[in-house]
Amino acid sequence: MTKKIAVINDLSGFGRCSLTAAISVLSVMGVQACPLPTAILTAQTEYPSYYLDDYTDKMEHYRLEWEKMGQHFDGIYTGYVASETQIRQIFRFIDTFNKPDTFLLVDPVMGDNGHTYDMYTPSLLEQMQLLAKQADIITPNLTELCLLTGEDYQHLTTIQDTRKLMNMVRILGEDFCIDGPRDIIVTGIHFQDDDGNEQMGNLHINKESSSLFSFPYIGRHYSGTGDLFASCIAAGIARGDSIPALIKMAGEFLELALIDSVKEGVPCNDGTNYEQYLSLLLPDTDKRGTNI
Numbered sequence: 001m002t003k004k005i006a007v008i009n010d011l012s013g014f015g016r017c018s019l020t021a022a023i024s025v026l027s028v029m030g031v032q033a034c035p036l037p038t039a040i041l042t043a044q045t046e047y048p049s050y051y052l053d054d055y056t057d058k059m060e061h062y063r064l065e066w067e068k069m070g071q072h073f074d075g076i077y078t079g080y081v082a083s084e085t086q087i088r089q090i091f092r093f094i095d096t097f098n099k100p101d102t103f104l105l106v107d108p109v110m111g112d113n114g115h116t117y118d119m120y121t122p123s124l125l126e127q128m129q130l131l132a133k134q135a136d137i138i139t140p141n142l143t144e145l146c147l148l149t150g151e152d153y154q155h156l157t158t159i160q161d162t163r164k165l166m167n168m169v170r171i172l173g174e175d176f177c178i179d180g181p182r183d184i185i186v187t188g189i190h191f192q193d194d195d196g197n198e199q200m201g202n203l204h205i206n207k208e209s210s211s212l213f214s215f216p217y218i219g220r221h222y223s224g225t226g227d228l229f230a231s232c233i234a235a236g237i238a239r240g241d242s243i244p245a246l247i248k249m250a251g252e253f254l255e256l257a258l259i260d261s262v263k264e265g266v267p268c269n270d271g272t273n274y275e276q277y278l279s280l281l282l283p284d285t286d287k288r289g290t291n292i
Contacts, residue, residue, distance in 0.1 A: 002030065002032050003030075003031045003075070003239060004031070004032045004034055004071075004073050004074055004238075005026060005032070005033060005034065005073060005075040005076070005077050005234055005235070005238055006034045006036055006066075006073045006076045006093070007022045007026070007033050007234075008036045008059075008078045008081075008090055009022060009036075009037070009038060009077075009078070009079035010037060010039040010040070010041060010079075010080050011035070011037045011039070011040050012041040012042075012043055012050075013041065013042050013043055014042070014043035014044065014270065015043055015046070015223045015224060015269060015270065015271050016223060016224045016270065016272060016274065017044050017223050017224030017227045017271055018044070018079055018080055018224070019035050019037060020224075021227040021231055021271075021274075022035075022079070022227060022230075022231040022234075023035060024275070024278065025228060025232055025278070026231060026234070026235045028281050028282070029235035029236065029239060030239055031074075031234075031239060034066075034071075034073065036093070037055050038055050038056070038082060039052055039053060039054050039055050039056075040053040041053075043269075044223055044269065044271075045117070046223060046268075047269050054082065056082070056083065056085055056086050056089065059086065060092070062093075063089075063092060063093045063096055063097075066097070067096055067097075071097070072097070072099065073097050074101070074102060074238045075103045075104070075234055075238050076093070076097060076098060076103070076104045077104075077106075077107070077230070077231070077234040078090055078104075078105070078106050078107065078131070079107045079109055079227060079230065080107075080109040081109070081119075081124075081128075083119060083121075084123045084124045084126070084127040087124070087127035087128060087130075087131055088127065090131060091130075091131070094134065103136045103137070103237055103238075104134060104135045104136050104137075105135060105136065105137045105138070105139070105230065105233065105237070106131055106134075106135040106137075106139075106181075107138070107139045107140075107226060107227070108128050108132050108138055108139075108140050108147075108148060109226070110125065110128060111141075111143045111147065112141055112144075112188075112226075113143060113221070114143055114153045114154060114157070115143070116143075116147070125147055125148075128147075128148070132148055132176075132180060132181065133179065133181070135180070136181055136182050136183070137181055137182060137237070137243075138180075138181050138183075138184050138185075139184075139185045139226070139229065139230040139233060140186060140187070141186070141187045141188045142156070142157070142169070142186060142187075142189050145169065145173065145176075145184075145186050146172075148176060149172045149175065149176055151172055156168060156169075162192065162193070162194075165189070165191060166191075166201070166210075169189065169203055170203065170205055170210045173186060173203070173205030173210070177205065177206060177207050178207075182206060182207075183204065183205070183206045184206070185204050185243070185247060186203045186205065187202050187229055188201075188225075191214075193214070197216065198217035199215065199216060199217055200214060200217045201213065202214070202247050202250075202251060204243060204244060204247055211244055211247075213244075214251075215251050215252070215254075215255040216255070218258045218259060218262050219262075220261075220268055221268060222258060222261060222266075222270075222271055222272045223268060223271040224271040224272065225254055225258070225271075228250070228253070228254060228257075228272070229250045229251075229254060232246055232249065232250035233246050233247070235281075236249070249280070249281065252280065253277055253280045254272070254274070256277045256280070257272040257273055257274035257277050258272055260273045260276070260277075261273045
């Protein structure tokens with residue numbers, strides 16, 4: 001039977017992010033996406049102008065109606081939330097639908113590059129920490145990992161030695177795993193390799209080990225790359241792929257989309273030209289990371 005994932009995120013008409021990204025990625029990977037919108041936007045929030053229709057009060061209707069239908073989900077995947085009130089709605093959804101054979105993936109969207117997004121508040125962070133602790137897997141970027149763990153982002157990013165930086169990130173992740181998620185994938189870690197080449201790394205951390213996966217840094221940040229990455233991980237878990245194989249596949253997929261977007265001069269707010277590379281997400285199980 002086709003696997004089903006409840007995807008709790010916003011829907012933006014432009015920006016190639018959130019539900020737009022998740023639905024296309026899950027579908028090509030053979031998984032049914034069941035969207036629960038947290039908000040409907042004309043365009044993602046980095047555009048200079050957009051209209052937003054808040055769906056906080058409507059989220060409960062989804063939970064109640066899906067419960068009446070007797071729906072079961074193989075996974076629950078949460079992304080952007082606009083407030084701590086929405087996270088409390090997500091807790092109710094989890095209480096209803098998170099069964100022993102259901103995984104919970106949380107993408108704790110709160111900021112990037114050392115800056116928090118407009119919706120961020122200390123109360124939202126508190127609720128997000130509780131949500132991330134309940135998850136089986138989380139996919140924070142480095143800024144979001146620092147927020148979740150109370151680490152100083154500016155101090156962490158002054159570390160020039162790559163091995164020391166990755167070791168510090170690993171320790172933060174392992175500590176958060178103690179009473180929290182089984183796996184953490186820290187995305188978008190900017191560093192230089194031994195030859196002085198700029199790289200972007202994704203560090204997979206669990207209680208047993210850590211592995212670093214990296215690809216060349218293209219020099220620009222595009223809307224929706226975190227959503228595309230987390231969607232690859234969620235769909236792959238549902239279809240039974242290993243996490244290391246999924247991280248490598250998602251990285252290769254995004255690298256090609258990013259290179260194409262830079263070549264074509266795509267504005268960063270528009271997101272990446274990922275559509276033509278979706279076929280790369282078809283099953284491929286023999287992929288490994290580099291142990292560190």
